Amino acid sequence: MDENFNIEIISPEKKLFAEKGKSVTIPSFEGEMTILPDHISIITFLRPGVININENKKKYFVEEGTVEFAKNNLTILSSTIIDLDSLSKDVILSMLEASKKELNQENVDDKKRYIISHKIDCLSQISL
Amino acid sequence: MPSLDDLRKRISSVKSTQKITKAMKMVAAAKLRKAQEMAENGRPYSDKMNVIIQNLSKAINDPSNAPKLLIGSGDDKTHLCVVMTADRGLCGGFNTNIVKQAKNYFNKILKESKNLKIITVGTKGLDQLKREYGKYIVKKIDFKNKKQITFKDASLVGDEIVKLFQNNEFDKCIIFYNKFKNVMTQIPQSQQLIPAKKEDETKTEQESSYDFEPEEDEILEDLLPKNISTQIYKGFLENSASEQGSRMTAMDNATRNAGDLVEKLTINYNRSRQAAITKELIEIISGAESL
Numbered sequence: 510m511d512e513n514f515n516i517e518i519i520s521p522e523k524k525l526f527a528e529k530g531k532s533v534t535i536p537s538f539e540g541e542m543t544i545l546p547d548h549i550s551i552i553t554f555l556r557p558g559v560i561n562i563n564e565n566k567k568k569y570f571v572e573e574g575t576v577e578f579a580k581n582n583l584t585i586l587s588s589t590i591i592d593l594d595s596l597s598k599d600v601i602l603s604m605l606e607a608s609k610k611e612l613n614q615e616n617v618d619d620k621k622r623y624i625i626s627h628k629i630d631c632l633s634q635i636s637l
Numbered sequence: 638m639p640s641l642d643d644l645r646k647r648i649s650s651v652k653s654t655q656k657i658t659k660a661m662k663m664v665a666a667a668k669l670r671k672a673q674e675m676a677e678n679g680r681p682y683s684d685k686m687n688v689i690i691q692n693l694s695k696a697i698n699d700p701s702n703a704p705k706l707l708i709g710s711g712d713d714k715t716h717l718c719v720v721m722t723a724d725r726g727l728c729g730g731f732n733t734n735i736v737k738q739a740k741n742y743f744n745k746i747l748k749e750s751k752n753l754k755i756i757t758v759g760t761k762g763l764d765q766l767k768r769e770y771g772k773y774i775v776k777k778i779d780f781k782n783k784k785q786i787t788f789k790d791a792s793l794v795g796d797e798i799v800k801l802f803q804n805n806e807f808d809k810c811i812i813f814y815n816k817f818k819n820v821m822t823q824i825p826q827s828q829q830l831i832p833a834k835k836e837d838e839t840k841t842e843q844e845s846s847y848d849f850e851p852e853e854d855e856i857l858e859d860l861l862p863k864n865i866s867t868q869i870y871k872g873f874l875e876n877s878a879s880e881q882g883s884r885m886t887a888m889d890n891a892t893r894n895a896g897d898l899v900e901k902l903t904i905n906y907n908r909s910r911q912a913a914i915t916k917e918l919i920e921i922i923s924g925a926e927s928l
Contacts, residue, residue: 517681519681519682519685520682520788521679521682521683521788521791521867521870522675522678522679522788523675523678523679524678524681537850538850538851538859539850539851549848550846550847550848551847551848551849551850552689552692552693552847552848552849552850552856553849553850553851553856554856554859554860573859573863575686575689575856575859575860575863577685577688577689577692579847584685584689586682586685586686586689588788588792588863588866588867
């Protein structure tokens with residue numbers, strides 16, 4: 510059995526990443542999960558967080574997205590995905606600032622609050 | 638027979654028109670490459686999105702509880718048509734083809750005495766539709782001062798549509814755009830956005846059962862609005878590639894026609910010049926002979 514599986518990360522503009530890999534950690538909506546070869550077929554969606562491919566080999570920051578895994582093919586669809594290497598500290602801090610402001614607004618429902626607080630957590634972690 | 642001076646003027650005017658069409662063709666060709674690339678790069682995303690949604694809708698056991706965006710509002714009274722055209726002309730039959738297809742659909746709807754609502758994207762389509770169907774147009778969108786349409790713009794349109802749907806403003810949503818096949822051919826397309834489920838898909842393949850986290854309907858609720866934006870974005874990309882392709886072929890034809898015209902006019906011009914010379918010679922010779 511092949512120990513690798515296919516990973517594809519696709520944004521509306523283009524295919525960002527298409528390689529074979531051993532493990533991918535994704536910030537799934539209900540908690541982080543790591544996908545290894547021969548994982549059961551799954552569909553889920555993402556909350557803000559970091560996608561970690563092959564244990565820190567490649568990292569992406571996402572705000573939302575959809576994940577499908579079937580027959581050793583992992584597909585991640587996201588319209589807000591940024592390569593962590595290209596993200597400078599200033600940008601992270603300004604994003605952090607913006608989301609903090611958003612959280613303090615009055616008309617934020619629970620689901621949104623949950624998403625934003627995760628975004629803040631994640632951003633402050635990677636800004637360290 | 639036009640005078641020599643008239644012919645000369647015509648030739649130079651056709652030549653300068655040819656220069657314009659040639660330049661337009663070059664610009665379109667350059668833009669086409671980029672637009673085509675973008676359209677092709679964008680395809681995997683929307684295709685995958687479609688596959689996931691089809692898989693999800695297969696997994697839903699209880700259709701009565703499924704999100705409305707997937708199964709529709711259960712009614713078929715009001716149709717919302719999103720007609721996507723270009724903001725600029727001089728691109729052959731590009732805009733007319735979409736509008737023609739949309740008009741066919743409109744007439745069908747109206748004949749069945751259903752309600753019709755139209756959203757136009759792009760000014761050229763609006764110009765062609767507003768006289769006949771002006772009272773049905775609920776919203777006009779154009780990206781005239783935008784160089785490149787991004788996913789954000791598409792999601793703005795998508796959110797608008799979802800909002801209208803949630804207010805029960807319509808039951809079915811159809812988008813019209815040109816699919817880019819190759820430079821010579823663009824196919825006008827109509828695609829149903831809401832409900833997302835296709836009725837003719839009856840085959841039940843149970844090849845792989847998925848695990849869902851969280852539940853199916855929660856995922857669907859998150860995914861379906863996104864899908865609408867995605868499909869609209871795809872429409873934009875296909876449309877802009879088609880527009881440039883269509884413009885390129887149209888301008889290529891125009892340049893060639895202008896070339897033919899110049900050739901014909903030049904022959905005409907030379908002939909009448911020669912005729913004038915011959916006439917003068919004859920006059921001189923006959924004058925000399927009579928002496």
